[in-house]
Amino acid sequence: MATATLVLNPFLSAREQPDGSLLLKAARRGGMRIETRFGPGGLSRDWGEAILDRLAAGRVEPTGLPPQALPLLIRQGLALLDTELDGLPGFRVPLAAGAAEGGEPVPLLATGSLCPAPHVSLPWRCVLSGGEPLWHQRPGGPVLPWWPDPACRAALRSLDTQIPTPVPPDVAATLLREGLAVPVGGAAPSVTGGGREALAAQGFVLVPGLLPPAHLAAWQAYADALVAAGLTEHSAKAADRDTYHGDPVGTLFLHLFRPAAEALAGRPLVPSYAFLSAYRAASALDEHLDRPPCEYTLSLHIDHRPRPDGPVPWPLRIRPGPDTAPVELRCRLGDGVVFRGRRLPHSRPRLPEGDRSTTLLLHYVHPDYRGPLD
Numbered sequence: 001m002a003t004a005t006l007v008l009n010p011f012l013s014a015r016e017q018p019d020g021s022l023l024l025k026a027a028r029r030g031g032m033r034i035e036t037r038f039g040p041g042g043l044s045r046d047w048g049e050a051i052l053d054r055l056a057a058g059r060v061e062p063t064g065l066p067p068q069a070l071p072l073l074i075r076q077g078l079a080l081l082d083t084e085l086d087g088l089p090g091f092r093v094p095l096a097a098g099a100a101e102g103g104e105p106v107p108l109l110a111t112g113s114l115c116p117a118p119h120v121s122l123p124w125r126c127v128l129s130g131g132e133p134l135w136h137q138r139p140g141g142p143v144l145p146w147w148p149d150p151a152c153r154a155a156l157r158s159l160d161t162q163i164p165t166p167v168p169p170d171v172a173a174t175l176l177r178e179g180l181a182v183p184v185g186g187a188a189p190s191v192t193g194g195g196r197e198a199l200a201a202q203g204f205v206l207v208p209g210l211l212p213p214a215h216l217a218a219w220q221a222y223a224d225a226l227v228a229a230g231l232t233e234h235s236a237k238a239a240d241r242d243t244y245h246g247d248p249v250g251t252l253f254l255h256l257f258r259p260a261a262e263a264l265a266g267r268p269l270v271p272s273y274a275f276l277s278a279y280r281a282a283s284a285l286d287e288h289l290d291r292p293p294c295e296y297t298l299s300l301h302i303d304h305r306p307r308p309d310g311p312v313p314w315p316l317r318i319r320p321g322p323d324t325a326p327v328e329l330r331c332r333l334g335d336g337v338v339f340r341g342r343r344l345p346h347s348r349p350r351l352p353e354g355d356r357s358t359t360l361l362l363h364y365v366h367p368d369y370r371g372p373l374d
């Protein structure tokens with residue numbers, strides 16, 4: 001007899017609350033959202049964490065769980081039977097050299113270093129479906145996962161020894177395009193560069209190319225898949241958009257971008273929440289200030305349709321002072337803007353008819369912040 005197995009719902013987000021409880025949110029097909037709290041006033045936190053640990057560690061047979069666990073976990077959307085996973089969107093960033101072109105090997109330098117997998121207590125299954133990633137961090141930049149083909153993996157490991165090693169031209173082209181290497185003699189500047197001074201002085205800064213091209217493409221496909229799978233919520237209240245508060249990959253990136261956000265802010269920060277927003281035609285964002293968990297916002301412009309050659313034709317407007325005209329920030333896809341949305345009123349004009357635009361907002365607070373994190 002076939003045994004059904006359970007896996008952790010890849011669309012689960014888990015977040016510790018200021019009162020010490022563990023808040024779990026899960027979304028399922030149709031956009032239904034479930035919240036469960038382990039801790040004060042809720043289920044036993046120890047019990048819940050033990051179950052989630054076992055699920056996160058790999059598939060477990062339902063019979064291995066406490067008798068009350070199976071129906072509860074499924075009902076709460078915290079676990080899924082493995083057959084339910086078919087067709088759910090994942091996230092994978094391949095790094096593959098193009099067709100071999102021959103020619104002389106190219107001497108390159110790595111722009112950063114390989115690093116061990118960062119410890120974040122997140123649902124890894126949906127992002128690790130491509131096997132073990134190689135983690136890489138450029139100076140001042142986010143920690144990003146890659147799934148390289150053998151040629152790229154060998155080149156990256158070789159470059160990481162700090163000894164310039166010539167690599168085949170097709171591999172070199174890939175590493176240069178994704179910002180993982182520079183030509184010998186070239187500069188490998190910090191990703192966030194002089195952004196700290198600009199952010200301190202004016203409360204906002206545009207950081208070009210925060211998301212490498214392959215990561216940008218993966219995000220575009222993932223965001224489309226979330227909407228198509230009915231896992232986003234549609235709202236036409238403030239703006240006509242499909243949103244996902246705390247999607248698993250966005251929550252992962254919230255943690256992975258923390259070093260970059262801290263480099264820009266010049267101080268330690270604590271992640272609060274990620275918010276994916278796919279705007280539909282004629283959407284506008286009225287001028288507003290943000291809520292307390294949004295002390296710093298890192299806005300990544302993920303997509304725009306039709307795809308622009310240059311800057312996205314939907315600027316972010318930030319008002320630096322009460323008597324000052326708004327500044328228009330025009331991002332290219334993959335660029336990021338970090339801004340103090342609690343202090344500076346910001347808005348977007350009406351999205352042109354027929355256009356769509358998608359942003360991922362990563363929010364951070366100061367370590368002494370005591371309040372809701374979502």
Ligand SMILES: [Fe+2]
Binds near residue numbers: 288289290341
């Ligand atoms: Fe805002």
